[in-house]
Structure formats: C-alpha cells, structure tokens
Amino acid sequence: xTKDLEHQxxxxxxxxxxxxxxxxxxxxxxxxxxKDLFQEITxxxxxxxxxxxxxxxxxxxxxxxxxxxxxTLYRKSKKNIRTQDYESVIFKISADExxxxxxxxxxxxxxxxxQLGDIDKALVFLYLEEKNYTEIADTLGxxxxxxxxxxxxxxxxxxxxxxx
Amino acid sequence: xxxxxxxxxxxxxxxxxMPQLGYDEIYKxxxxxxxxxxxxxFIISILEFLIPHLLYLTPSMSKTLAIWRDLGLGxxxxxxxxxxxxxxxxxxxxxxxxxxEISTLDNAKLLLSNILKTRKTVKYYVIFCLSxxxxxxxxxxxxxxxxxxPMAAMGYDNSMEQVDPAKLKITMMATVIVLGVxxxxxxxxxxxLLYGLLIKKLNKNYKELKEMEV
Numbered sequence: 274x275t276k277d278l279e280h281q282x283x284x285x286x287x288x289x290x291x292x293x294x295x296x297x298x299x300x301x302x303x304x305x306x307x308k309d310l311f312q313e314i315t316x317x318x319x320x321x322x323x324x325x326x327x328x329x330x331x332x333x334x335x336x337x338x339x340x341x342x343x344x345t346l347y348r349k350s351k352k353n354i355r356t357q358d359y360e361s362v363i364f365k366i367s368a369d370e371x372x373x374x375x376x377x378x379x380x381x382x383x384x385x386x387x388q389l390g391d392i393d394k395a396l397v398f399l400y401l402e403e404k405n406y407t408e409i410a411d412t413l414g415x416x417x418x419x420x421x422x423x424x425x426x427x428x429x430x431x432x433x434x435x436x437x
Numbered sequence: 438x439x440x441x442x443x444x445x446x447x448x449x450x451x452x453x454x455m456p457q458l459g460y461d462e463i464y465k466x467x468x469x470x471x472x473x474x475x476x477x478x479f480i481i482s483i484l485e486f487l488i489p490h491l492l493y494l495t496p497s498m499s500k501t502l503a504i505w506r507d508l509g510l511g512x513x514x515x516x517x518x519x520x521x522x523x524x525x526x527x528x529x530x531x532x533x534x535x536x537x538e539i540s541t542l543d544n545a546k547l548l549l550s551n552i553l554k555t556r557k558t559v560k561y562y563v564i565f566c567l568s569x570x571x572x573x574x575x576x577x578x579x580x581x582x583x584x585x586x587p588m589a590a591m592g593y594d595n596s597m598e599q600v601d602p603a604k605l606k607i608t609m610m611a612t613v614i615v616l617g618v619x620x621x622x623x624x625x626x627x628x629x630l631l632y633g634l635l636i637k638k639l640n641k642n643y644k645e646l647k648e649m650e651v
Contacts, residue, residue, distance in 0.1 A: 282467070283464045287458070290455075295451075315463060316466065341541045341545055347473065347474070375443065386444070395545065402448075403445070414548075419649045432440075
C-alpha cells in the first residue's frame with residue numbers, strides 16, 4: 274500500500290517536475306540552492322500527499338505547496354552567491370530565435386523579476402503560468418481585486434526597474 | 438505591458454529546457470530530512486519550554502531553594518510552582534494545537550498566519566517565564582527586607598559584625614534586584630534574538646500580504 278503510494282507520487286512528480294524547477298529558478302540564485310529548494314519542496318509535497326484527495330488536479334495542488342515552501346518554509350542556505358555559470362543556463366537563448374534586442378529585453382526582465390520580493394515573485398510566477406486571478410487570489414489568500422491591484426503595481430515596479 | 442507578455446511567451450519555452458530529474462533521484466529525495474522553518478520553530482520552541490525547567494536541576498538552584506525556605510518564602514515557592522506548571526501545561530496544549538493547524542495545503546496567507554500564531558504562543562510563554570524570574574528576584578528582595586538575619590538566611594556566617602545591619606540589608610536587596618534585572622534582560626536578549634532571526638522572513642511576507650488588504 275505505501276509502496277503503491279510512493280510509486281504513484283514519484284511518478285506524478287516526475288511528470289510535473291517542471292513546475293517545481295520553475296519555482297526554484299525564481300527563488301534561488303545558484304545550482305546548490307536550486308537543488309536544496311527542490312528537495313525541500315519534494316519533501317513537503319510528499320508529506321502533504323496523503324491529504325491530497327484528487328478533488329483538484331495534481332499540478333494545481335503542486336503550485337500551492339511549492340509556492341508555500343518557497344515563500345514560507347524554505348530557509349536560504351548561506352552559500353547563495355550568484356554564479357555566472359548558472360545564469361547562462363537560465364538565460365540561454367537558442368540560435369534560431371536569436372534577436373539581440375529581444376534577448377536583451379528578456380534578460381533585463383528576468384533580472385528585474387529576480388529582484389522582486391517573495392510575494393511579488395509568487396504573483397508573477399502564477400501570472401506567467403497563465404493562472405487566472407481567481408486562482409492567484411486563492412493560492413495567496415487574498416481577494417481577486419487585490420490580486421489585480423497588486424499585479425498592476427508589480428508591472429509598474431518592473432517598469433521602473435527596467436527604465437530607471 | 439508588452440515586456441511581461443514577451444516574458445510569458447519565453448517562460449513557456451523555457452519550461453521545456455529545465456533540468457529533469459529521474460525517478461530514482463526524486464524517490465531518494467522523499468526520504469531526506471526537511472530543514473523547513475516550521476521544523477526549526479518546533480525544535481527551538483521545545484527547547485524554550487524545557488530550558489527554564491532544566492535550571493531547577495542545577496546544584497546552585499537547590500541551594501537557592503534552601504535560601505528561599507530560610508527567608509520564610511516557602512509558601513510563595515509552592516504557589517508560584519503550581520501557577521507556573523498549570524500555565525506551562527496550558528501553553529504546551531496551545532502550542533500543540535496550533536502546530537497541528539499548520540498545513541502547506543492552506544493558502545499562503547493562512548499558512549503564514551498559523552505559523553506566526555504558533556510562534557507567538559511560545560513568545561507569550563517566554564514573556565511569562567521572564568516575568569516569573571524577575572518577580573522571584575523581587576520577592577527575594579522583599580524577603581530579605583523582612584528577614585531578621587538576612588546574612589544567615591543567605592547561608593553565610595554572620596561574621597561581619599562591624600557592618601551596620603541596616604546598610605547590609607539594603608546592599609543585599611539592591612544586589613538581588615540588580616541581579617534580577619541582569620538575568621532577566623540577558624535571557625530576554627537571547628530569546629528575542631532567536632525569535633527575531635527565525636521569523637524575520639515570515640513576518641516580512643505576512644506583512645506584505647496583509648498590507649494588500651488596506
């Protein structure tokens with residue numbers, strides 16, 4: 274029975290691991306921290322798994338636990354020095370779509386998003402994942418109106434970071 | 438905003454380029470130990486519940502207990518112990534109840550609020566302990582004031598006949614009170630430092646979510 278549960282969980286997570294990786298990319302700055310956070314999220318997901326009843330999609334449930342772990346439970350290890358090596362992986366643009374202005378703009382955008390606070394990042398993340406405002410509000414525990422207002426503020430904030 | 442839409446498009450593509458972990462790697466991870474803030478709060482809180490009680494086991498404390506009796510403060514000790522233990526039990530019950538309420542399946546705000554509430558229970562407990570420690574020092578000073586032979590009560594031979602007893606009494610009382618302030622302040626400092634460091638991030642994020650409501 275437990276073996277079944279383990280297998281089921283690991284298979285599901287393996288299939289949906291992109292969600293966790295993306296959260297880690299936003300909330301950490303180097304490979305070690307990325308791995309660290311990925312592990313902590315995995316542990317939290319596994320701990321909560323028995324309570325997951327399938328009334329929502331596995332991936333929906335994952336967003337919540339993963340973001341909660343990043344915003345609340347995760348303690349940054351001291352060694353979070355930004356490494357050049359890692360940056361180049363995130364901001365790699367493949368040759369066929371190379372467009373210097375667009376690449377430059379994207380790089381600036383990613384850097385700007387990285388500078389946001391934990392909560393703002395969560396909003397941007399859910400927005401980028403094309404969640405609607407009801408879901409964003411529900412995940413963070415705020416009202417839909419406030420989620421919209423906050424998102425607009427973040428857009429302004431990003432604009433100021435980009436054009437100081 | 439154009440840039441954010443651009444980012445959204447790119448974000449989707451990027452998702453497919455993420456590093457992928459294999460089944461075995463993920464399987465190994467689920468058996469690793471969590472190092473979450475909640476776990477740290479739990480461990481440190483348990484220590485904070487225990488430490489004031491461990492103090493009673495030290496040899497100097499049993500000597501102090503004898504002083505209390507000699508000062509005629511035995512009753513205060515019994516009553517304060519009864520009060521203290523009932524309050525401790527109440528706090529432990531509260532702490533456990535709140536700790537159980539913490540679930541990563543709640544929304545971010547509720548989760549943060551539940552963790553902070555759990556931690557606050559311990560904060561109140563520590564404030565209670567600190568006040569009790571300070572009050573004990575004050576009561577001891579009062580005991581000295583009422584005692585006929587404070588020196589003997591403190592366990593010293595009354596060999597300093599040449600010293601004015603009234604002066605001696607005041608000096609001893611002042612020493613006890615100053616000591617009380619120092620001990621309470623030192624314990625308070627250690628505690629609030631730990632408390633502050635642990636929940637700095639939580640407080641910041643919670644405040645941000647709360648502020649959205651204004």
